[in-house]
Amino acid sequence: MNIDFLKRLYKSRLVKSGIWFTVGTFFVQGISFITMPIFTRLLGTTGFGIVTVYTTWLSVFTTLITLGLVATVNNAKVDFKERYDEFASSVLFLATIFASIWLILGFVFKKQIGTIINLNNILVMFLIIQSFFGFIVDFSNAKLNAEYKYKKYLLISISSAILNTILAIILINNFKSDKYYGRIDSLLIVAVIYGIILYVIAMKKGKKLINFEYWKYALILSIPAIVHLLSGVILQSVDTVMINSMLGPSAAGIYSFAYKIGMIMYIVWLACNKAWVPWFYENMKEKNYEDIRQKIKYYIMIFSIMGFVLIFISPEIGKIMGTKDFYSGLDYVPLIMVGYYFQFLYSIPANLEFYTKNTKLLSLGTLIAALTNVVLNYILIPRYGAVAATWTTIIAYIILFLYHYFISLRVFDIRIFTFKPFAYGILSIVSSSVIFFLVKNNLILRYGILIGTLAILGYQIKKISIKLMKK
Numbered sequence: 408m409n410i411d412f413l414k415r416l417y418k419s420r421l422v423k424s425g426i427w428f429t430v431g432t433f434f435v436q437g438i439s440f441i442t443m444p445i446f447t448r449l450l451g452t453t454g455f456g457i458v459t460v461y462t463t464w465l466s467v468f469t470t471l472i473t474l475g476l477v478a479t480v481n482n483a484k485v486d487f488k489e490r491y492d493e494f495a496s497s498v499l500f501l502a503t504i505f506a507s508i509w510l511i512l513g514f515v516f517k518k519q520i521g522t523i524i525n526l527n528n529i530l531v532m533f534l535i536i537q538s539f540f541g542f543i544v545d546f547s548n549a550k551l552n553a554e555y556k557y558k559k560y561l562l563i564s565i566s567s568a569i570l571n572t573i574l575a576i577i578l579i580n581n582f583k584s585d586k587y588y589g590r591i592d593s594l595l596i597v598a599v600i601y602g603i604i605l606y607v608i609a610m611k612k613g614k615k616l617i618n619f620e621y622w623k624y625a626l627i628l629s630i631p632a633i634v635h636l637l638s639g640v641i642l643q644s645v646d647t648v649m650i651n652s653m654l655g656p657s658a659a660g661i662y663s664f665a666y667k668i669g670m671i672m673y674i675v676w677l678a679c680n681k682a683w684v685p686w687f688y689e690n691m692k693e694k695n696y697e698d699i700r701q702k703i704k705y706y707i708m709i710f711s712i713m714g715f716v717l718i719f720i721s722p723e724i725g726k727i728m729g730t731k732d733f734y735s736g737l738d739y740v741p742l743i744m745v746g747y748y749f750q751f752l753y754s755i756p757a758n759l760e761f762y763t764k765n766t767k768l769l770s771l772g773t774l775i776a777a778l779t780n781v782v783l784n785y786i787l788i789p790r791y792g793a794v795a796a797t798w799t800t801i802i803a804y805i806i807l808f809l810y811h812y813f814i815s816l817r818v819f820d821i822r823i824f825t826f827k828p829f830a831y832g833i834l835s836i837v838s839s840s841v842i843f844f845l846v847k848n849n850l851i852l853r854y855g856i857l858i859g860t861l862a863i864l865g866y867q868i869k870k871i872s873i874k875l876m877k878k
Contacts, residue, residue: 432781438568446590449579454587459528459590460532464524465646468538469545470636472509473502475629477542478636482628485688487621488826495550496613497621499543505607508537524566530591537595540602547605553685563601571597600834627764634770638777642803645777648782654793657701662793665736668725669743675713677707678749684758691762696821703824705756707832712864714748719857740845741840748836749804756808756815756824765818772810776803808814 412659474496511536513520517528526534544563551560571593579589588681615621622841638859647666651659683706690699721740725733780803787795815824848852 409538438572438739442572446579447848449576450586450590451502454590457587458590460468461526461530461587462594463640464526465538465541467637468534468642469542469641470633471547472538473537473542474504474505474626475633475636476625477546477549478632478761479625479628480546481684481688481759483551483621483624483715484553484575485661485692485762486624488653491550491554492609492613493615493618494613494625495546496610497615497618498625499546500614500616500680501540501622501625502546503541504541506535509535509539514857519872531712533591537598540598543602543606543609549610551784552681553688554761555685555807563605563663567597567601573625603682608719609712619702631767635773638770638773641777642773642780642800646779646784649781649788650793653788658793661736662739662796664728664733665725666743668721668728668737668756669747672717672744673750676710676747677715679710679751680754684761687758689866691759691823696823699823700825704828706755706805707752707828710748711832712861713834714836715860716857718744718836718839718843719853735777738792738844739794739797741843742794745840746797746800746804746838748832749801751810752832753804753811756811759815759823760811760818763818765814768814768818772807772814775810776807779803779806789852863868 429706446458464468479498480495483494483498484491513531517531518775521528521531522532544567548560548563551557551563567606574596575590575593577589578592579586582589590606611617647659647663650662686702687699718741721744722737725737757772783799783802784796787799812824812826816822842856843853846856
């Protein structure tokens with residue numbers, strides 16, 4: 408491929424930030440992925456289970472305690488461009504007020520809360536504290552994303568991940584019993600340390616605590632999005648919970664293993680979205696609609712290629728990460744990846760809803776998808792086993808995509824999206840999955856198709872790059 412074209416491409420803020428956000432996200436998620444066997448051995452099944460329950464509730468508590476205020480970051484970058492630091496410090500102070508109220512309520516009703524979520528009183532208080540400081544870290548990282556400050560993002564993400572892992576191993580080994588406290592303590596300590604540092608930095612830069620304009624703006628955006636955020640948690644976690652209840656822990660363990668492998672697709676999307684959203688907001692503000700349409704085509708094409716590659720190499724990834732006891736779950740992985748592909752597709756029109764501040768409609772769609780997933784799981788898992796959960800997830804995300812696509816046609820006067828690029832993307836991911844299942848047991852044929860397809864695509868991309876260079 409033309410070297411000059413690649414150099415020019417790398418100068419693009421969208422491409423450069425996308426690359427480095429991908430590197431950072433993969434590094435952080437990679438550490439979590441690689442260290443999973445270490446913590447399962449150090450904690451045992453009971454301890455690992457308690458940590459899993461704790462981290463699951465952490466996502467819920469963070470959304471409730473801070474009212475999903477992190478969802479306001481990208482919009483504020485556009486609407487308060489010259490006062491962005493003021494907005495950040497003021498909203499963080501608003502979150503501080505909410506967290507203080509929750510801390511008092513949590514202390515008074517810790518027994519009742521603990522009974523509901525099946526955690527002891529100490530962990531209930533840990534949850535509330537970590538939810539707030541974890542929010543500060545998430546809010547600060549989201550702000551860095553919006554500002555394309557990927558170097559600072561990388562510094563925070565990578566250093567906290569490394570510190571968390573080292574501290575966890577040290578603390579776990581210092582507990583004679585209830586070793587899960589070592590893992591949870593490390594999560595809490597690192598969140599508090601980084602949260603305090605980032606909080607102080609934000610306050611020094613913004614120098615604004617109380618501003619009702621910022622507060623009203625943030626709450627109008629965030630409160631309707633709470634249902635969306637909580638429903639998203641249900642979509643990602645309910646499958647394993649229901650399989651455990653209906654089929655037992657062994658089936659849940661195999662599905663959970665497959666789900667973690669399939670989440671590679673989610674990690675890729677997460678990294679791409681961090682770069683895409685700030686660029687999309689800026690170009691919407693500048694009314695560069697034609698450029699957005701073109702970039703969407705390339706965005707879907709590139710993600711489809713990555714999805715094709717991940718599906719075709721998924722058996723080898725699974726065999727590296729797990730033992731033979733888990734191999735029966737490898738057939739779930741491509742289907743889980745297809746589900747995440749539709750999550751990627753729905754995020755494109757959903758970003759327009761965030762931009763136009765139509766978060767009420769956003770929440771309704773996620774709630775419908777989450778309820779559909781739960782109902783279908785309840786009906787199909789007892790009949791068809793754990794594989795049914797992969798299909799119900801795909802159906803839920805297809806509903807989300809169609810919902811958000813048609814909503815996006817109504818929330819904005821100008822047609823930003825056309826269905827054609829999405830249709831090509833859907834056709835490519837479905838074809839990739841069908842071909843994979845036909846050749847999955849023939850390693851030579853499977854990799855022959857993979858390499859041959861990538862060679863053809865590489866040639867086509869080279870032709871496109873030459874045309875773009877001439878322009």
